[in-house]
Amino acid sequence: xxxxxxxxxxxxxxxxxxxxxxxxxxxxxxxxxxxxxxxxxxxxxxxxxxxxxxxxxxxxxxxxxxxxxxxxxxxxxxxxxxxxxxxxxxxxxxxxxxxxxxxxxxxxxxxxxxxxxxxxxxxxxxxxxxxxxxxxxxxxxxxxxxxxxxxxxxxxxxxxxxxxxxxxxxxxxxxxxxxxxxxxxxxxxxxxxxxxxxxxxxxxxxxxxxxxxxxxxxxxxxxxxxxxxxxxxxxxxxxxxxxxxxxxxxxxxxxxxxxxxxxxxxxxxxxxxxxxxxxxxxxxxxxxxxxxxxxxxxxxxxxxxxxxxxxxxxxxxxxxxxxxxxxxxxxxxxxxxxxxxxxxxxxxxxxxxxxxxxxxxxxxxxxxxxxxxxxxxxxxxxxxxxxxxxxxxxxxx
Amino acid sequence: xxxxxxxxxxxxxxxxxxxxxxxxxxxxxxxxxxxxxxxxxxxxxxxxxxxxxxxxxxxxxxxxxxxxxxxxxxxxxxxxxxxxxxxxxxxxxxxxxxxxxxxxxxxxxxxxxxxxxxxxxxxxxxxxxxxxxxxxxxxxxxxxxxxxxxxxxxxxxxxxxxxxxxxxxxxxxxxxxxxxxxxxxxxxxxxxxxxxxxxxxxxxxxxxxxxxxxxxxxxxxxxxxxxxxxxxxxxxxxxxxxxxxxxxxxxxxxxxxxxxxxxxxxxxxxxxxxxxxxxxxxxxxxxxxxxxxxxxxxxxxxxxxxxxxxxxxxxxxxxxxxxxxxxxxxxxxxxxxxxxxxxxxxxxxxxxxxxxxxxxxxxxxxxxxxxxxxxxxxxxxxxxxxxxxxxxxxxxx
Numbered sequence: 039x040x041x042x043x044x045x046x047x048x049x050x051x052x053x054x055x056x057x058x059x060x061x062x063x064x065x066x067x068x069x070x071x072x073x074x075x076x077x078x079x080x081x082x083x084x085x086x087x088x089x090x091x092x093x094x095x096x097x098x099x100x101x102x103x104x105x106x107x108x109x110x111x112x113x114x115x116x117x118x119x120x121x122x123x124x125x126x127x128x129x130x131x132x133x134x135x136x137x138x139x140x141x142x143x144x145x146x147x148x149x150x151x152x153x154x155x156x157x158x159x160x161x162x163x164x165x166x167x168x169x170x171x172x173x174x175x176x177x178x179x180x181x182x183x184x185x186x187x188x189x190x191x192x193x194x195x196x197x198x199x200x201x202x203x204x205x206x207x208x209x210x211x212x213x214x215x216x217x218x219x220x221x222x223x224x225x226x227x228x229x230x231x232x233x234x235x236x237x238x239x240x241x242x243x244x245x246x247x248x249x250x251x252x253x254x255x256x257x258x259x260x261x262x263x264x265x266x267x268x269x270x271x272x273x274x275x276x277x278x279x280x281x282x283x284x285x286x287x288x289x290x291x292x293x294x295x296x297x298x299x300x301x302x303x304x305x306x307x308x309x310x311x312x313x314x315x316x317x318x319x320x321x322x323x324x325x326x327x328x329x330x331x332x333x334x335x336x337x338x339x340x341x342x343x344x345x346x347x348x349x350x351x352x353x354x355x356x357x358x359x360x361x362x363x364x365x366x367x368x369x370x371x372x373x374x375x376x377x378x379x380x381x382x383x384x385x386x387x388x389x390x391x392x393x394x395x396x397x398x399x400x401x402x403x404x405x406x407x408x409x410x411x412x413x414x415x416x417x418x419x420x421x422x423x424x425x426x427x428x429x430x431x432x433x434x435x
Numbered sequence: 436x437x438x439x440x441x442x443x444x445x446x447x448x449x450x451x452x453x454x455x456x457x458x459x460x461x462x463x464x465x466x467x468x469x470x471x472x473x474x475x476x477x478x479x480x481x482x483x484x485x486x487x488x489x490x491x492x493x494x495x496x497x498x499x500x501x502x503x504x505x506x507x508x509x510x511x512x513x514x515x516x517x518x519x520x521x522x523x524x525x526x527x528x529x530x531x532x533x534x535x536x537x538x539x540x541x542x543x544x545x546x547x548x549x550x551x552x553x554x555x556x557x558x559x560x561x562x563x564x565x566x567x568x569x570x571x572x573x574x575x576x577x578x579x580x581x582x583x584x585x586x587x588x589x590x591x592x593x594x595x596x597x598x599x600x601x602x603x604x605x606x607x608x609x610x611x612x613x614x615x616x617x618x619x620x621x622x623x624x625x626x627x628x629x630x631x632x633x634x635x636x637x638x639x640x641x642x643x644x645x646x647x648x649x650x651x652x653x654x655x656x657x658x659x660x661x662x663x664x665x666x667x668x669x670x671x672x673x674x675x676x677x678x679x680x681x682x683x684x685x686x687x688x689x690x691x692x693x694x695x696x697x698x699x700x701x702x703x704x705x706x707x708x709x710x711x712x713x714x715x716x717x718x719x720x721x722x723x724x725x726x727x728x729x730x731x732x733x734x735x736x737x738x739x740x741x742x743x744x745x746x747x748x749x750x751x752x753x754x755x756x757x758x759x760x761x762x763x764x765x766x767x768x769x770x771x772x773x774x775x776x777x778x779x780x781x782x783x784x785x786x787x788x789x790x791x792x793x794x795x796x797x798x799x800x801x802x803x804x805x806x807x808x809x810x811x812x813x814x815x816x817x818x819x820x821x822x823x824x825x826x827x828x829x830x831x832x
Contacts, residue, residue, distance in 0.1 A: 068531045070514030071467035072827050073554075091511050091554065114488050116513075117467030134465045155787045157470075157488065203741060203786060204805050248700070248741045268743065268763060303645070304701055304719075322701075344600060344645045344830065346665065366665060387828035389600060390552045408601050428828045430469050431784035433741065 071116035074133055074427045075384065077395060077402060080105045081420035085121070087136055088393070090386050090426060093404050093414035097136050103127050109150045109423055111435065113175060114157035116427035120175065122151040128162055130178055133427070140178045144171050152201040155433070159222055161199065161207055168193035170209060172225055181225045188214030198243025198254055198296070200434045202267065210240035210254045217243075217254060217265065217274065236263040236274045242296040245434030246321070253277070255296050264324065277324040281311065292353035294337050297435075302345030302365045309336035309350075316350060316363065330368055333359045338382065342407055343389035347371075351380045351394075360394060362410070372410050376403040381421070387428035395421035468513035471530055471824045472781065474792060474799060477502045478817035482518070484533055485790070487783050487823060490801050490811035494533050500524050506547045506820055508832065510572060511554035513824035517572065519548040525559055527575055530824070537575045541568050549598040552830070556622055558596065558604055565590035567606060569622055578622045585611035595640025595651055595693070597831045599664065607637035607651045614640075614651060614662065614671065633660040633671045639693040642831030643718070650674070652693050661721065674721040678708065689750035691734050694832075699742030699762045706733035706747075713747060713760065727765055730756050735779065739804055740786035744768075748777045748791075757791060759807070769807050773800040778818070784825035792818035 075088040079098075083105050087096040102108075104125035111120050118139075121129040126145035131138055146166035153160050153175065160175050172182035186194040194211035201207055205223045210216070217236050221229040238258025245252050254263045261279040265272050294309035301307075306319040310329070316339055318328035334356025340349045348363040357379050362372040377396025384393045391413060394403045397420045404414040429435045472485040476495075480502050484493040499505075501522035508517050515536075518526040523542035528535055543563035550557050550572065557572050569579035583591040591608035598604055602620040607613070614633050618626040635655025642649050651660045658676040662669050691706035698704075703716040707726070713736055715725035731753025737746045745760040754776050759769040774793020781790045788810060791800045794817045801811040826832045 068514065068529070070510065070512030070530070070824070072469055072509075072513030072824060073511040112469075113467065114470040115467030116469030117465065132465070133467070155785050203743075248743070250741070250743075344647070346600075346645070346647075388552045388830055427467070427469060431825045431828060433785055 071133055071427050074116065075393070076110060076119055076131075076133070076425050077393075077418055077421045078105050078108045078110075078423045078425075079419040080108065080397075080422050084419065085119070085131060086416075086418050086421075087133060088402075088416070088424070088426075090391070090393070093391075093416075095416050095418070099131050099136050099138055101138055101141075102129050102131075105422075107149065107422075110425050111151060111153040111160065112425070112427050112430035113153075114430055116430050118175070119425070120151065120153065120160045122148050122162055124148065126164065126166070128160070128173060128178060130175075142173070142178050142180075144173070144180075149195075149197065150199065152199050152207060152435075154201060154205050154207075154222065155203055156205065157430075159205070159225055161201075161222075163196040163199035163209055165195040168195045168211070168213070170196055170199060170207070170220070172222060172228075182222065182228050184220060184228060184230065186211050186214065186218070188216060197241060198252075200243065200245040200252065202245070202249055203433070208243075208245070208252050208265075208267075210236070210243050212239055212241060212257075215239065215258075217252070217263065219267075219272075233265065233272075233274050237261065237276065244296045244299050247301055247432070247434070249433045251321075253296070253299075255281075275324075278317075278319065278326060281308075281317070281326075292335065292337055294335075294339075300339050300341030300345075300348045302341040302348065305365070307339050307341065307348045307363070307365075309339050311335075316348070318368065328368055330363055330370070332361050332363075332370065333373060340383050340385070341365075342392075343385055343387065347407065349383055349392060351383060357381075358396075374410065376405070376412075377401045382423045384424035384426055387426065387431075393424050393426075395424055397422060468530060468824050470783075471513065472790070473507060473516055473528075473530070473822050474790075474815055474818045475502050475505045475507075475820045475822075476816040477505065477794075477819050481816065482516070482528060483813075483815050483818075484530060485799075485813075485821070485823075487788070487790070490788075490813075492813050492815070496528050496533050496535055498535050498538075499526050499528075502819075504546065504819075507822050508548060508550040508557065509822075509824050509827035510550075511827055513827050515572070516822070517548065517550065517557045519545050519559055521545065523561065523563070525557070525570060525575060527572075539570070539575050539577075541570070541577075546592075546594060547596060549596050549604060549832075551598060551602050551604075551619065552600055553602065554827075556602070556619055558598075558619075560593040560596035560606055562592040565592045565608075565610070567593055567596065567604070567617070569619060569625075579619065579625050581617060581625060581627070583608050583611065583615070585613060594638055595649075597640065597642040597649065599642070599646055600830070605640075605642070605649050605662075605664075607633070607640050609636055609638060609654075612636065614649070614660065616664075616669075630662065630669075630671050634658065634673065641693045641696050644698055644829070644831070646830045648718075650693065650696075652678075672721075675714075675716065675723060678705075678714070678723075689732065689734055691732075691736075697736050697738030697742075697745045699738040699745065702762070704736050704738065704745045704760070704762075706736050708732075713745070715765065725765055727760055727767070729758050729760075729767065730770060737780050737782070738762075739789075740782055740784065744804065746780055746789060748780060754778075755793075771802075771807065773802070773809075774798045779820045781821035781823055784823065784828075790821050790823075792821055794818060 130140040145164035151162040169185035194213035199209040217233040237256040240254035241257040243254040334352035377399030379398040527537040542561035548559040566582035591610035596606040614630040616628040634653040637651035638654040640651040731749035774796030776795035799813040
């Protein structure tokens with residue numbers, strides 16, 4: 039009888055011990071999410087969860103499909119990421135448990151997205167079929183479908199989508215030379231304002247950190263198209279003639295990301311197209327005020343959170359190099375080679391370190407922004423974009 | 436026997452069921468911390484945990500002592516708050532479980548603190564005994580004690596403490612007319628740089644959002660003391676003669692908080708002392724460029740995250756009023772009365788809403804920054820300072 043009793047006890051205790059897996063397994067149960075991040079592993083269609091305090095990787099989330107050129111945004115609380123795959127899938131990932139909680143095939147070809155100011159709507163920008171789609175961040179149900187129909191039956195590829203204050207989004211129509219401003223305060227009845235003839239083939243765009251200026255690069259001609267969204271009557275202005283792709287005499291190995299623009303104080307630093315230069319632009323006059331020679335064709339030009347330094351990576355053949363520009367002297371003060379095919383840089387929110395992905399070295403380097411010392415290295419499978427949860431607090435990302 | 440067996444089963448199951456309380460109770464177990472906040476309830480010595488997504492209160496943490504004029508900072512991950520009580524106690528609070536996990540009586544009278552850029556050190560600024568103390572954020576063990584000894588045996592009250600990049604902190608000595616810059620990269624051997632004769636009685640200070648300029652208000656004379664920390668040889672300059680307390684002809688019902696300075700674009704908006712005006716200052720020349728008439732003596736002058744509007748509260752007798760200034764027209768565009776004794780305002784990180792504490796109405800109002808509609812009201816016990824976890828991502832707070 040004793041043995042039977044003992045046996046029962048053990049059985050019950052065993053039953054008690056086996057609980058459904060919780061975040062305890064990841065050690066995240068009672069930790070905050072403010073110092074977490076994700077790096078896109080394009081080869082394996084996975085995301086690696088990063089801890090910027092311990093400078094380590096916590097684990098992986100698999101099954102995200104084609105993650106080439108993938109990007110993501112975060113929920114207000116930093117617990118969920120919304121991942122936009124090139125294959126047109128939108129995935130919702132829960133960081134504390136490292137699980138894929140929802141996934142919808144929302145288009146044939148997607149090139150990123152954004153999240154509304156209040157975190158209720160996530161928006162995907164699509165090439166095929168051209169347009170944007172609005173989803174509920176809770177369950178990824180479709181809330182609004184806005185085809186970029188610029189002529190009967192003709193849909194344009196959409197680029198340069200950015201969120202704006204007040205449940206608004208702005209995006210560019212590559213095939214229509216238009217910029218659309220969508221007000222989703224009533225998402226089932228979106229209000230669309232169209233800016234036409236903005237310039238030939240807008241290929242990417244950015245919003246200034248204050249959400250005031252929307253600037254689209256033009257593939258088909260020189261210059262950029264800019265809209266002051268704070269103006270009583272917003273209209274399109276052309277700025278920086280000569281910046282554009284059109285009259286570009288040099289071969290371009292990789293088009294720069296306009297989101298790579300760095301705005302530090304009243305000056306903006308942006309990658310010249312084709313040239314081995316970083317352009318310096320006055321954000322009051324939007325005129326070019328200087329050019330800084332660099333090691334190659336710049337791709338990302340990123341300002342440290344304090345704006346004191348600007349970090350630059352490059353297109354082939356110089357894509358193993360990173361250079362650092364001091365914004366006071368406007369000179370390159372440091373250069374180094376963190377690995378092969380440096381694709382992205384992400385600063386910790388208060389700027390003490392920068393995380394750099396080197397795709398062909400399967401490496402992430404964590405570099406001290408003052409001493410330039412390498413604080414840590416992590417292995418990752420063909421890492422590309424690095425995204426920290428602090429992005430949840432910022433506009434236009 | 437059967438009964439005995441059943442009895443044992445029930446006992447064991449009961450034992451299994453009773454686990455130590457976890458965050459499950461608060462519903463926070465698997466949620467992020469990026470949209471949480473705390474409001475100081477000074478009357479009851481408690482903190483109320485806020486959810487800025489649901490616009491609701493989650494619960495309370497008790498036992499924090501004298502919280503009049505209390506402030507707090509957050510750990511990098513947003514899970515812990517470090518609370519500086521006026522009674523000289525430093526408390527560590529864990530948000531997901533709403534528990535007080537550590538508390539040290541570190542001085543007789545404390546007036547706030549800061550956290551290092553990497554989140555390893557939390558620093559308290561003290562009136563009694565005058566100086567700063569550095570604690571390990573893990574367990575609140577004392578790492579460094581830096582008395583503000585400006586003459587043999589004479590300790591000054593410390594004010595205007597701010598964190599700077601690179602494990603540095605800057606603070607002002609009210610009784611010594613000095614500003615000290617402490618480098619804590621070796622916290623057991625701190626390096627102190629002293630600026631002397633900065634002006635009479637620095638009473639509070641602020642750091643610009645980029646961490647470049649440290650500006651101290653002077654109680655004993657006109658003007659402010661400014662240090663450009665990016666200069667090759669930082670030195671003290673006097674700016675805004677006439678701003679200071681010294682030659683102030685009007686009675687001052689409450690000294691403005693300099694941290695209430697709003698910097699929007701290249702302009703700074705700051706409370707005039709005694710006058711019913713908000714001063715507008717060009718941050719390139721540091722000269723006054725405009726004065727905006729307001730409803731009373733301004734206390735906090737806070738810029739929305741996008742810098743498009745500046746919100747102002749007031750000293751008695753106008754402390755039931757809040758006014759909103761449009762930074763484009765530099766005119767007051769809205770005024771309202773969210774309750775009695777409006778003490779503080781805090782914007783959600785992307786600026787869609789502002790949370791306002793009205794101490795004598797035991798009320799917190801959540802106001803839409805575009806429509807000015809009241810989105811929610813929460814009850815709190817004599818609420819004062821409101822602090823969102825997004826502060827963990829910012830310098831100089």
